[in-house]
Amino acid sequence: MAAISQLPSFLRFLRPLEGNAKLFSNAAALALEKRVPLFAKFNDVTYSAPAAKWILSIVPLIQAFSGNPPVEKIDLKQSSSLLFTGMVWAYYATLITPQNAGSRALCICNMAMASVHGYNVARRARHDLNKQ
Amino acid sequence: MAAKSASYIKGVGMVGAFANWMIPVAAFASITDDPSRINPGMTSALAVYSLFFMRWSLAISPPNPALFACHVANEAAQLTQLFRYGKYAMSDKTEATPAAVAAAPSEQKK
Structure with a gap:
C-alpha cells in the first residue's frame, strides 16, 4: 500500500x-x-493531523464569541483562503487512503472550518457594506 | 461511494494543494500590513496545523509532495507573522498605535 x-x-x-x-x-x-x-x-499522524486541524475552527469560534478581535479587524484574506480550502478538502478527505476515522474526522472538521470562516467573511462583508 | 482512479485522486490532491497555497499567499500578502492587525491566535494555530500536515502529506497514499511544499511555505509565512507580532507586542505600543492605525493601507481604502 x-x-x-x-x-x-x-x-x-x-x-x-x-x-x-x-x-x-x-x-x-x-x-x-x-x-x-x-x-x-x-x-498515528492520520489521526492526530485531523485532530490538530480542529484548532482552526475552534480558535475563530472562541474569537467570534468573545468579540476579540472586533469585526473590523477580521483578516479577510486569511478567512477567505481558509473558507476555500475547507470546501475543497472536505471532498478530498473522502478520496485519500487510508479511509478511517481520521479521514472522516478530516472531512467533518473541514466542513466546520468552512462554515466558521464563511461566517467570519460574511459578517466582515456585512460590516463593510453597512459602513459605506 | 464508487472507487475513484489513482490519477483522479492525485488530481483532486493537486487542487487541494493549490487551494491550500492560498493560506501562505494570504499571509505573505499581509506581510507589509501593520503588525497590530495580526491575529496571534489564528497565526499560531496555523503554525501548529502546518507542522502536522507537513508530516501527513507524506504519510497518506498517494503521497502529496505539492501539499508538503505548501506547508513548508505556510510554516515560514506564519512564523514570520508571529515574529512580527511578537516584536510589536513587546515594543512600546503607545506611540506606535495611533500613527499605525492612521497609516494602515487597508483602512484607507474604505
Missing part, C-alpha cells in the same frame, strides 16, 4: 517518511504505545 519512491528525486531524503504514519518510531515510543492507548492514537 505504501507508495514507495513516488516522490521526486530531489526529495529523496523524505522517502523514509513516505507511507509511514508513525510520528515517533523509536523503541521508547513503541513501548509507550503499548502502555498508553491514547498515545498510540496521537502517534
Whole structure:
C-alpha cells in the first residue's frame, strides 16, 4: 500500500517518511504505545493531523464569541483562503487512503472550518457594506 | 461511494494543494500590513496545523509532495507573522498605535 519512491528525486531524503504514519518510531515510543492507548492514537499522524486541524475552527469560534478581535479587524484574506480550502478538502478527505476515522474526522472538521470562516467573511462583508 | 482512479485522486490532491497555497499567499500578502492587525491566535494555530500536515502529506497514499511544499511555505509565512507580532507586542505600543492605525493601507481604502 505504501507508495514507495513516488516522490521526486530531489526529495529523496523524505522517502523514509513516505507511507509511514508513525510520528515517533523509536523503541521508547513503541513501548509507550503499548502502555498508553491514547498515545498510540496521537502517534498515528492520520489521526492526530485531523485532530490538530480542529484548532482552526475552534480558535475563530472562541474569537467570534468573545468579540476579540472586533469585526473590523477580521483578516479577510486569511478567512477567505481558509473558507476555500475547507470546501475543497472536505471532498478530498473522502478520496485519500487510508479511509478511517481520521479521514472522516478530516472531512467533518473541514466542513466546520468552512462554515466558521464563511461566517467570519460574511459578517466582515456585512460590516463593510453597512459602513459605506 | 464508487472507487475513484489513482490519477483522479492525485488530481483532486493537486487542487487541494493549490487551494491550500492560498493560506501562505494570504499571509505573505499581509506581510507589509501593520503588525497590530495580526491575529496571534489564528497565526499560531496555523503554525501548529502546518507542522502536522507537513508530516501527513507524506504519510497518506498517494503521497502529496505539492501539499508538503505548501506547508513548508505556510510554516515560514506564519512564523514570520508571529515574529512580527511578537516584536510589536513587546515594543512600546503607545506611540506606535495611533500613527499605525492612521497609516494602515487597508483602512484607507474604505
